[in-house]
Amino acid sequence: MRRVLTGLVIAGVAGVVAALLVVGPGPSADVRAGQSPATTPAAGSAAPSPAPEAATVPGPSAAAPVSTPRGERPETLTIPAIDVDATVTELGIADDGTIEVPDVPAETGWLDTTPAPGQQGPAVIAGHVDSTTGPAVFYRLSELVAGDEITVTAHDGTTARFTVDGVRTYAQDDFPTEEVYGPVPGPALRLITCGGVYDRSAGGYQSNVVIYAS
Amino acid sequence: MTTTSKVAPVALRRSRPVLLVLVVIATLGVLLAPGAASAAPGEAAPPGKAWVRVGHFVPGMGATRVDLTPLSGAGAPQSLASRATYGQVSAYEALAPGSYTATVRDAGDPADAAPVLSRSFEIEANDARTIAVLGTAAAPRLALLTDDLTPPAAGTARVRVLSAAESADPVTVSALDGPTIAQDAVLGQATDYATVPAGSWTLQLRAPSASTTLQDVPIASGSVYTVVVVDEGADSVALDVVTDAAGARTAPKGGARTGLGGTAPSDDHPAWLVGSLVALALASVGARRTQRRRTTSVRT
Numbered sequence: 001m002r003r004v005l006t007g008l009v010i011a012g013v014a015g016v017v018a019a020l021l022v023v024g025p026g027p028s029a030d031v032r033a034g035q036s037p038a039t040t041p042a043a044g045s046a047a048p049s050p051a052p053e054a055a056t057v058p059g060p061s062a063a064a065p066v067s068t069p070r071g072e073r074p075e076t077l078t079i080p081a082i083d084v085d086a087t088v089t090e091l092g093i094a095d096d097g098t099i100e101v102p103d104v105p106a107e108t109g110w111l112d113t114t115p116a117p118g119q120q121g122p123a124v125i126a127g128h129v130d131s132t133t134g135p136a137v138f139y140r141l142s143e144l145v146a147g148d149e150i151t152v153t154a155h156d157g158t159t160a161r162f163t164v165d166g167v168r169t170y171a172q173d174d175f176p177t178e179e180v181y182g183p184v185p186g187p188a189l190r191l192i193t194c195g196g197v198y199d200r201s202a203g204g205y206q207s208n209v210v211i212y213a214s
Numbered sequence: 215m216t217t218t219s220k221v222a223p224v225a226l227r228r229s230r231p232v233l234l235v236l237v238v239i240a241t242l243g244v245l246l247a248p249g250a251a252s253a254a255p256g257e258a259a260p261p262g263k264a265w266v267r268v269g270h271f272v273p274g275m276g277a278t279r280v281d282l283t284p285l286s287g288a289g290a291p292q293s294l295a296s297r298a299t300y301g302q303v304s305a306y307e308a309l310a311p312g313s314y315t316a317t318v319r320d321a322g323d324p325a326d327a328a329p330v331l332s333r334s335f336e337i338e339a340n341d342a343r344t345i346a347v348l349g350t351a352a353a354p355r356l357a358l359l360t361d362d363l364t365p366p367a368a369g370t371a372r373v374r375v376l377s378a379a380e381s382a383d384p385v386t387v388s389a390l391d392g393p394t395i396a397q398d399a400v401l402g403q404a405t406d407y408a409t410v411p412a413g414s415w416t417l418q419l420r421a422p423s424a425s426t427t428l429q430d431v432p433i434a435s436g437s438v439y440t441v442v443v444v445d446e447g448a449d450s451v452a453l454d455v456v457t458d459a460a461g462a463r464t465a466p467k468g469g470a471r472t473g474l475g476g477t478a479p480s481d482d483h484p485a486w487l488v489g490s491l492v493a494l495a496l497a498s499v500g501a502r503r504t505q506r507r508r509t510t511s512v513r514t
Contacts, residue, residue, distance in 0.1 A: 059391060059392065059411070059413070060389070060391075060392065060411060060412070060413020060414050060415045060433070061390075061391075061413070061414055061415065061416060061430075062413060062414035062430075063412075063413055063414070093464060093466045094466075096467070097466060097467035097468075098466050098467050098468055098469075098470070098471070099466035099470045101470060101471055101472050105474070111462070111466070113462050113463045113464040113465070113466075114461075114462045114463075115460050115462075119460070120457055120459070120460045121437070121459065121460030121461055121462075122461065122462065124462065126470045126472050127472060128472045128473055128474065129472060129473040129477070130473050130474055130475065130476040130477040130478070131474050131476045132474045132475065132476045133476045134476045134477060135476070135477050136473075136474075136476075138472065139477065146261065165261035165262050165263065165339075166260070166261025166262075167261075168260060168261070170469065172468060172469035172470075173468065173469075175468045175469040176260070177465050177466075177467070177468070178365045178465075179260045180260075180465075181365075181436075181461055181462035181465035181466075182363065182364075182365035182436075182461045182462075182465075183363045183364075183365060183366075183436065183437060183438050183458070183459035183460060183461035184262075184265075184363070184459055184460065184461065185265035185267070185306040185342040185361065185363070185458060185459045186263075186265055186305070186306040186307075186308050188262075192469075192470045192472060193470070193472045193473065194470070194471070194472045194473030195473075198473070198475050198478030198479070200475065203471070204471060204473055204474070204475055205471075205472075205473040205475070205478070207469075208469040208470055208472070210260075212260055212261045212262055214262060214263050214308050
């Protein structure tokens with residue numbers, strides 16, 4: 001009887017440990033890939049007023065302007081508090097809908113669907129926390145605290161200065177798209193890198209560190 | 215269920231090894247917790263500033279100065295606009311969230327003159343307000359418009375109308391061959407935001423006494439706008455588009471894969487640590503078991 005009970009206890013401990021190890025790293029990368037965007041594409045006209053204009057197909061006279069002039073695009077990023085002085089490349093949105101990431105671990109990248117740094121709205125710059133062999137440009141990003149200064153210089157030489165409002169860490173499969181990419185009344189900056197648990201079997205880092213600055 | 219009821223009384227009698235096991239489990243839990251916590255969604259609101267701007271929407275009213283004083287008393291008054299004239303909307307100022315008093319004076323009056331209008335308000339981080347001087351020159355009033363920063367649906371913008379034209383009242387504003395933005399908007403009131411597909415639009419105003427159009431108005435996906443209707447001369451009106459807030463034209467899905475693992479431990483909770491704790495648990499239980507065996511054999 002005693003042996004059976006002792007065995008049960010041992011099995012119980014092993015079970016708990018095993019469960020923690022299996023469950024610990026969190027959901028798989030597939031969940032992240034399946035995350036829906038903030039909203040579904042324009043569901044009809046959605047105009048709140050009555051009297052829809054029938055017959056004609058609604059539409060603007062031209063496509064929306066989509067390109068930021070080269071001179072206004074960012075070229076370098078400086079964060080004295082963590083010794084960052086880095087090149088800013090340009091990123092788009094990949095075929096799977098996620099943000100592209102810089103090819104070079106020492107470089108950062110500005111998402112070209114966001115406003116240029118210094119313009120009204122949230123400019124988003126992403127950088128790696130590490131390469132396959134060691135630290136990368138945003139390795140110390142999570143050390144930033146409110147009040148730290150960030151400077152972004154554009155190709156035309158103009159600089160935009162920001163101060164850190166705060167730092168947040170989010171699970172990648174619960175990333176707050178609206179808060180990071182949504183409308184902002186004035187110039188704002190968001191720096192993104194990886195953090196949290198590194199789980200090779202689930203696609204790598206499970207979290208993102210986001211710096212909010214304005 | 216049955217297992218639980220059987221084990222419980224035994225655990226009470228033979229408390230020591232069970233206690234040790236519980237301690238080990240608890241220790242494991244504490245060690246594992248930080249990793250789990252850092253991966254948890256950030257539930258707190260994102261950090262940010264409070265955004266405030268000034269708009270002069272009173273036809274016939276002279277240039278005004280608008281100052282802001284923190285209600286806490288600690289801060290000095292801050293000038294939001296030293297000389298705002300009819301139809302002007304200032305850029306946003308980023309402020310610390312909190313309570314403020316806005317005062318409106320004639321631009322020519324000294325700073326300590328009694329204000330023409332004043333009003334206190336509270337604003338939180340990531341909120342935006344327009345301190346709007348509205349109405350008529352005979353009866354101006356100070357309103358705090360909420361500039362809604364809710365992200366528009368993909369591919370669209372949100373647009374509202376603020377009518378400040380005495381010569382045309384009420385007004386209906388629409389995007390030509392597109393949605394109606396506001397119908398019968400009255401003087402001195404901001405309408406609700408309407409959804410407008412992104413693109414370059416011609417805006418059209420119709421009123422009982424006037425009409426006008428504004429061509430090639432860029433409406434960007436993910437942004438928020440106010441169309442201001444102002445008097446232009448005695449009996450014509452003009453449209454002016456101000457950007458309340460800009461967002462990403464297209465937002466990516468989910469987070470960013472910005473790490474390749476070169477500095478990551480092999481796991482968040484190192485294998486050696488977990489392994490040694492398990493070994494410790496097994497060893498201690500094993501030792502107890504051996505002890506009891508010996509006792510048993512002596513008895514036999």
